[in-house]
Amino acid sequence: MDVQVFVDLQNQFDSESSLREEISTATKELFKTCRLTSAKLSKAHAVPKSQSKQVTDSVKEQFATIHTNIEAIAKHVRPVTFYRYHDMWSMAVQNACALVIFAVYLEESRLATAADIQGYLGYRVNATNEDVTEFVITLEEYLHGIVSLFNELSRLAVNSVIVNDVQRPQEISQFASELYAGFQLLNLKNDSLRRRFDSIKYDIKKIEEVQYDLRVRGLIA
Amino acid sequence: MSETKRAILTAFTQYRDTLDAHYDQRERVIKCSRDITALSKKIVFSLLRITQDSPERVFADATNKQKQVLELFRKMSVELQGSNGYKYNRQATPGLQEYIEAIGLWTFLRDNTLITKQQVLDTLSVEDENGEVKPLLMVTDEDYILGVSDLPGEVNRYCINSIGKGDRDAVERCLTFLRDLKEGISFVMCGGRVRDLDKKIPTLDSSLEKIEKAYYSMSIRDEEMAKVNPSAVVAAAAAAAAEA
Numbered sequence: 001m002d003v004q005v006f007v008d009l010q011n012q013f014d015s016e017s018s019l020r021e022e023i024s025t026a027t028k029e030l031f032k033t034c035r036l037t038s039a040k041l042s043k044a045h046a047v048p049k050s051q052s053k054q055v056t057d058s059v060k061e062q063f064a065t066i067h068t069n070i071e072a073i074a075k076h077v078r079p080v081t082f083y084r085y086h087d088m089w090s091m092a093v094q095n096a097c098a099l100v101i102f103a104v105y106l107e108e109s110r111l112a113t114a115a116d117i118q119g120y121l122g123y124r125v126n127a128t129n130e131d132v133t134e135f136v137i138t139l140e141e142y143l144h145g146i147v148s149l150f151n152e153l154s155r156l157a158v159n160s161v162i163v164n165d166v167q168r169p170q171e172i173s174q175f176a177s178e179l180y181a182g183f184q185l186l187n188l189k190n191d192s193l194r195r196r197f198d199s200i201k202y203d204i205k206k207i208e209e210v211q212y213d214l215r216v217r218g219l220i221a
Numbered sequence: 222m223s224e225t226k227r228a229i230l231t232a233f234t235q236y237r238d239t240l241d242a243h244y245d246q247r248e249r250v251i252k253c254s255r256d257i258t259a260l261s262k263k264i265v266f267s268l269l270r271i272t273q274d275s276p277e278r279v280f281a282d283a284t285n286k287q288k289q290v291l292e293l294f295r296k297m298s299v300e301l302q303g304s305n306g307y308k309y310n311r312q313a314t315p316g317l318q319e320y321i322e323a324i325g326l327w328t329f330l331r332d333n334t335l336i337t338k339q340q341v342l343d344t345l346s347v348e349d350e351n352g353e354v355k356p357l358l359m360v361t362d363e364d365y366i367l368g369v370s371d372l373p374g375e376v377n378r379y380c381i382n383s384i385g386k387g388d389r390d391a392v393e394r395c396l397t398f399l400r401d402l403k404e405g406i407s408f409v410m411c412g413g414r415v416r417d418l419d420k421k422i423p424t425l426d427s428s429l430e431k432i433e434k435a436y437y438s439m440s441i442r443d444e445e446m447a448k449v450n451p452s453a454v455v456a457a458a459a460a461a462a463a464e465a
Binding site: 005009113 | 223226229305
């Protein structure tokens, strides 16, 4: 038997690892920007709704950086090998989606659509399962981003009471339940999206508890 | 119904359809892959009958089954076009590995060599509508190395059967093959790039150990026989020659 077969294979794997390293470095950058953006966006929890706009305005530049970061990943990826390396950046892109979705909610009290994601991040959400012909954001990544919004919403409900905005929890509750109804249309399989989806009910519960506290004390009608 | 609620429901209905289509496709790949695994195992069993049957008959039977597997691959390849090749690789790879193991054993029995990735691709190639011969689907380096590293178990079975028949040549061939394979796989493993490869090493080691032990007892027995009863050895050799 010729050991050369194995030597060639190893060389193949070695030459691939430099590509992996580059993707990994670019992904780390994206994570970093996302964390920074998240920190800035978190300030929205500490201010009344009227000041949300200032918070979201302050992260506009960050989104441009996130776009550049994703571009740096995308330039290493060809359509056919997209899914070979997809796991490497998927989590980071989920974070980026979550940030867009939270920012859009803060600004307009609505769900960011796939088009919004493209507007902010510069890449299309592949919502139709079609063959990948360019770098895309997968539907799962977008949906993961939406699950993260529930988390933020439950926090926001609590924190708006702290800043003396007792009407806002009601608005949040309404939106969260509408969004949850949408999510319930999905036939999820036993994967990470399903597990996170299962945790949404706790966020909903928390929002309802805030409602209850306010109502039982006669603070809202 | 409020406007926002309507918008959300419309969007999520579309997402549901997309996800359903994706899950269905993944399911189809899993099923095909499982069928390929089952049929590949049958090829392996057919091939292992080589110690009891004539090689021609055994290989004819294997050829027959290989044609059936090819049909399954044709079915599976529909789901693995373009970017879907890697998207569903995790689902497709078990069947593919089992298949590589089966034709790897075949190649070993026929040519006494390790099957190459190109040979694997050749067996999976069919003529398309333009008359071009192309592989039905992509075989990644990981698929190949993982499939090949499953070979020791089967080579081991063949070897034990051969010992039963006193076929010293076959045992020798198995031993050399496995030793080389171990060397090669360990070499690739040092790179540490291929997931799950390290799980295959214990089987390889135990197969090798079994063969070495069996070969050892066989040698001792033969030596002893030659010492105690030289005429029996001559008679056995004559009988073997007559049979051949």
